[in-house]
Amino acid sequence: MKKHLALFLVCWSSVLPAGTKVDLLKQIPLIPAPRMMQDNGDPFPFPRRISIQGWPLQDAEQRRAIRGVIDLLSAMPDVELVCDRPADFSILFSHDPAVDHPEGYVLRITRSGAAIRARTAAGKFYALQTLYQILGFSYYGPGFLYEGEETELPDAGEKKYVPAWTIHDYPRYSTRSLMLDLGRAVFSKAYIQRIIRIMAHLKLNTLHLHLYDDEICGYRFDSLPLGKENPLALTKTDLQELVRYARDHHIAVLPEIESWGHVKSVVYHFPELYGGPGMYGGASFAVGEKTFAVLEKMYGEIADCLPDTAAIHVGLDEARWFVAPGEADKGYTPEKLVTIIYDLVQKVARERGKHLTVHMWADHKGRPIPAWVGANLVLQPWKYRHADQERIVQAMSQYGGKDKRPVMMGAGITSACRSGDFSATRLWCLAGDPYPNVLGATLCLWGTNNLADRLITLYAGASYLWSPQNLQPAEGDPYSEDLRFRFERNMQNWQLIFPDAAEAALDFDRGPEVFLGRYLQPPFNGKAVTPTLEYKP
Template structure:
């Protein structure tokens, strides 16, 4: 009866006979979230004194982001304990209204809902492709409609430096790089949709776009043809400068990701670097972030990748740092299950699970690993949530079905109606029946608008479409061709 809803609410009960009649006019009461008014307008509905009663009522018994939605003869009642609960309830109700307007009837129902995970993140890769501010804002709106609450922005990598900073040459060679003021604007814009921005600043490996400008701090090759820093005083000062500028435009509290994956160890011969190793480097960066926090009166928490062989972290920091294990391949199901068991558990470090897709190999998109990670993560109290990564390319419209599916799994990966993994044809059909009507109801997800905001496709720093097809998006991409392009 409510088969079109996505994400799927945790609990739904509905009447097959009794129905509420819709006229397209609504009378709004209580703490009405702004997204509901805007959504009704987009659907062509009216609000005023006369109309179907929709009441938003505060109830202290509900956990953060949870809500209850009741459709009855007297109208529609929504209960939640905070504004975010009302916000997410409104998105569910807007879908119900969008799909009921044609018939003018909505079944009596009760929906009880809450997210499976505290953090529901999506990652965009500014270090290998390009995203305009307009495109990022559209992505934020799509995320909000599907109840995601964090946008992880991978700011730079070997190929591209995706942001321009003050008094540094970094990003000046990239015409598509965001300015610091644009990044600040994005943070504020996302905040209005209850979406936190998590910036990622590479602090050890994947730093080719930095050493292009500072060749003296190039240590050597990392994994997959990437570039690793020379660990030196100059490197540490530069990372602190970059991090300080990024934290400077962030809100009072948040998460800062420092990467630290797929790198090799190249220490300088400076006395201050003697005896340092990767675990101690984590401690150095933790202290750096504490200095920045103190100076700027902020409360930023450090996050790092778990890396291939596990992440060595000083014992005293395990309760302070968020660790992110990752795997994007369902063929590695046994490894994913082993990693979840290894990292998950009471008393262990907080974990953000790295799911999503790798662009160059998963051309049709991928969602099985996201569902698996999200399901496994529900077992452990220290797992904060799921990060749906979108590496290497900006062609989200072409893989929207996988992105749409993954977002739904971050909220509820265990609904009984979801088909079993493995049968892609059945599963794609199942998701498409939810995605396509959703696109018709809400213009932010429509293909033409998405393609327009996307612009040209850029993969691994090179244009794949348009008049510049085959050319580098910035000189740093040409300078840092990786193993994707063969021997260079």
């Protein structure tokens, strides 16, 4: 039997000598790339009768988890789908405590069926996503994957084949996150639910919701006036439903409550909390008791929406230091501010019987963190450009290490650095690989709600987070331009078999496109979404 590292999956050899016959089934672009694959023999014709066995379909939550595969197979006109009955090809699930990783799985495909082994529901779910892509490309792929290629299977243009593979798979990083910027753009509940389905299919497991910023408050608080000026803001009920919906897709929701800088949309309602501008304009809080009281209410309301074990991100980036009038004698320092905010989060957690981990941005060169906080506080450095490669390596050298606190890496795009998202994410995931305290990375989508336009950030980033060492660029491609082209080509093919990620569907659920707090489309193009954008404290 022949072993293949996952690099083969995307037909990375983009230029073939004339007359070369390509291995047909190695054209299937599995994303994220699995850790290890093995041939079980020759490919076989696509089965005409498929059964699903060993999955608790009577449970509503479990039915939702398998819905994608059921929809895929049900849409195939010449395939009959049955449940818990014999068929030509059976998809069989089994619990196997011997599978090493909690999110890992073993998928074995033979002519008689697909056997999935995992020790957790998440592992089974991720195996399903891989199987979805294999069956989807095997059935529909002859129409677009192999066009113009002479293949090993002479009738590939007319007939459909399934590869006989065994896949052993698990993620490199335990936290694989996407961040949506509700502080500069608008996201409806339906749109976020679609994004959750895409995330789950790509095996991402954390949704970071940046709830407000200087420009917009994207969440309408029940206990405070914040967000009342935004007709498109998420409500508390929306957030609770999204937390449940995400959980059904093996995704945790990580809300971010800016707690020092980037708070102009809060100061709009509480001008007495204004200390001065942030590092790049906007607003920073005045550090003092009134600010802490408002923060405690915000933490409490958001904590009410979260499960018993969860996390809250408190921001703390790009702020300037201002102490509230009359409180200069209280000994506030940036380090003490971290302690106060951490204690506030833990207070609301205790009052609700919950365990809340605190995340915060590491800012430019970091800030002192009280040693006693320990592993319950996660630091997050960030960079978004390929040109930042040296700084990314330096950040990992500073924050990574066996005896250091947990770290999340900030990757993806920012409104000011759109071109470096792909390669910067790859650099982070490779730089963090040697360090055991690196939990993972966040694929940030700063400034915009147009995911269709930046889907490569999510598609490629998911693969880097799952298996970073399998995706090195070729020699002579220092900026990953050729690698990016191949990813984009394969992403477009993937969109053909995964309709949740179709551009038209994304745009429909998105509604009006918003960038940095302003509408980009008629009839409101150029107008502020909310008055907080143009407010001057």
